[in-house]
Amino acid sequence: MTGWLPSSAQRRLARFVAAEGGAFTADDLGTVREYLSSQGFLDDPANNAMVDRIQSAIDSGRPLTEGEQNFMTHELTEANLVNDGMSQEAAHEIASGTHPPFSNYDPAVISQYPDLFNENWFHYWEGR
Amino acid sequence: MSASLVKVGHWRIAIIDDESSAAFQIAEWLTWSTPASTVSPVPSVRFVIEIFRPLGGRNSRALLGGELSKAKDLSVRVAQSSPIGAGGEASCRSRLGRDLVAGLPPEFAEAVLKSLVRCLPVLGSGAVVIDRAGYDDVDSSPSAFEHAATLLLGLLHGRAVASNAESVVEDIVSSW
DSSP, X not given: OOTTSOHHHHHHHHHHXXXXXXXXXXXXXXXXXXXXXXXXXXXXXXXHXXXXXXXXXXXXXXOOOHHHHHHHHHHHHHHHHXXXXXXXXXXXXXXXXXXXXXXXXXXHHHHHOGGGSOHHHHHHHTTO | OOXXXXXXXXXXXEEESOOGGGOOOOSEEEEEEEEOSSXXXXXXXXXXXXXXXXXXXXXXXXXXXXXXXXXXXXXXXXXXXXXXXXTOOOOBOOSSSSOBEEOOOHHHHHHHHHHHHHHGGGGSSEEEEEEEEEEOTTTOXXXXXXXXXXXXXXXXXXXXXXXXXXXXXXXHHHTO
């Protein structure tokens, strides 16, 4: 599926997919924070809340939740593809394929900012 | 249908005369009215606007259109479609990304009405009808439609008083 990507991007993508399970590091979060900041995406309170939650989890040793893992996988994939020269829009489409739709924000953050998400995001997490 | 594209900060905006593919099956009308404070001799004017902002983990998207016409009162009618669902048919043309689902689900229609009522006094008098909309089942949100409603009303009013559309967009979007 990713054979058309540059080999460096394939290696990085493989690394991030392999990291699912919560093995993200403070360095990974630093990469995500730097990427989001460089694109102006930290203006978004939901992104800020996700970064803060993940920082807190890494600091305390708490395993990342499903939403936190998906957020990290998405943002690391997108950041590295953009850093390799891909447009943000194309990188976002590929990163969105690394997790089910509506699953890359923690439900607590979705509930904290209900005006920033539509009902599909709430429905995804209902009963999980 | 002519369209112009404007970029303000992280936002991309399409200003369109009209977009027939954004017409949708109306389930209900949300309405609001009040006596006019002043009577403004506004001409009838129609616009459709589309807004897009990338946010990393998702985007912020909305398409909204309608008409301002002369009236003795100050009133708003917002057409509401059926509720949002995942995987709706994307039959509404987008100028800024993948095509959208035509419609204005209740969660977005309520945000649009709230935003219009807040900004409406700028008109003095007139009737606003919202009857075009398109949404993305991942990227659209009440907040995106609130922004779109503010911008659409600014453009309708701006056209009525012969302001330049692009400068109206820049003024409003810069305040977001």
